[in-house]
Amino acid sequence: MEKLRVGIIGLGWFGEIHADTIVGIPNLELAALCTRTPERLEAMGQKYGVEKLYRDYHAMLADPEIDAVSVCTMWDQHTEPAIAALEAGKHVFLEKPIASTVAGAQKITAASKGSKGILYIGHVVRFNPRYRMAKQAIDEGRIGQIVALSSRRNIPAAWTPTILEKIGPIVGDAIHDSDIMMWITGDTVATAYAQTVSVRGLKHPDIGQTMYRFKGGATATLETVWCMPEKTPFDIDERMSIIGTEGIIHIQDTFPNLAIVDGNKLHSPDTTYWPLFNGVRGGALREEFEYFARTATSGAEVTIGTPEDATAALAATLAAEESARTGNVVQL
Template identity: 85%
Template structure:
């Protein structure tokens, strides 16, 4: 077999982006779609030319001609389809966060250990070339021992009203930087302290600011703002600094890496994660799917986006959210 026939479970905005990305991956074939909303299912089936359309993911998993699934349901709806897909022998690409509770993350991890198919968790930032180069420099010992890290991951308010009714900025976005910091340091996070700011009165606060302590004594600060002004000219303000005993690394993936001025305003669109070229997504998301397909087809072990790493990042961000609610430092492990 030189191609995986893959189905998507969950057709919200990011499920659609997954479909647009899969279309550009040579060893993947978008073979099936699943959502409970019949109008959305018909719309996406027509858009992508997919004939196998399901409203119940169990029916998709029963199809022997589906080799793999991409799960893009809400984070609190990951456990059941992920475990069912693994039990059905499918390869599973599960979007981050791995789950909404550590218990569910551990259950998914346990199910993957005896599964025929592989399990990959979609922590996309590991496929951003700037962070990959930073990791390479760290592994080469070029900055010595890491003693401090800081990150910023801020996005415009227009993106987030619907999202903030489902997930907050710490678990929703700072989990990316948490995962990267765990990857860079190779250390456990042992405590978390966080504060949040409610700007618009939505279900979850708009702003999260987090501090971590790592097992070896290193510290980290993470800023996540989901309410930058409407006229902000860029899609994301993303930065990270890694300070070592012998050097520093600074990652910046933000305005103005590309500037487009039109009749409306200055735009600086995403050029890294899922940029669109002639109707097909590229960037880090395509690299993720290529990695997933290659591991599945070649029988390789998943070493990036493992469920163990994803659960560690989830545990730390949930601890940070608990800290923000209680005002206390939360110990982990």
């Protein structure tokens, strides 16, 4: 079995989750780490037993023994390392959002067309089995024409003070549901309208409420609340309803699918996306990396997490954020 030697660029909390996932997949090898913070770099190198440690991603990309990179920098720092990696002929797993601007996304996409490596954009919700089964049922024609959709993706306030200084809930989380809605409808967003609420006075608002009209006529509402109370016993309140002319699909990932009571508190940890088992991540993120590895080693075309789909989701959420700022319906 061919093994891909992977380097990670960006070692924040999600870069570490990527590392936890990579080390558990037989045909991936965590071969290098890169971050600008020397203490973090040393600590992560010791944790994973990785000797190739870089503070400059260009030096990592110059290493011929690195086959692929996972880009986990902040969303406004995706464009340069992604393009540099593609130009170096590396396979690229780029976390969502693809970029912070549509122009940046288009530059990354253009770079991928001439690269020897593949470009995959990490829209992990497509690997959640509940959404995959919903997509399958829709493709089989079981609910007829989709006419309305709604989603909820809410997380506790404790998660978000640092994140909200960097990205807002619409682009940060509603982008998942935007991507899924376009995927299952096979349609694109025509107009976006949104309102936001700032609860804690951070750089970005805590709450985003979004409405879309799709080109085919369907409507959608998307709720993203990043300030659920401290005592909320679950990590995420995630739901989607899809209403068709002949049926309905309802997806729910909480309330709770696992309940653990310790002391005087009930916990409902993630069991879907990146659950941790004996130091190794499983769930949808593992399946996502396995897909990336299979596609890269086989030379197959990327059909999930394409830059075109990721750019469409980014454009929709940026339009929603523009609507929230201006109070106007934004045409795409």
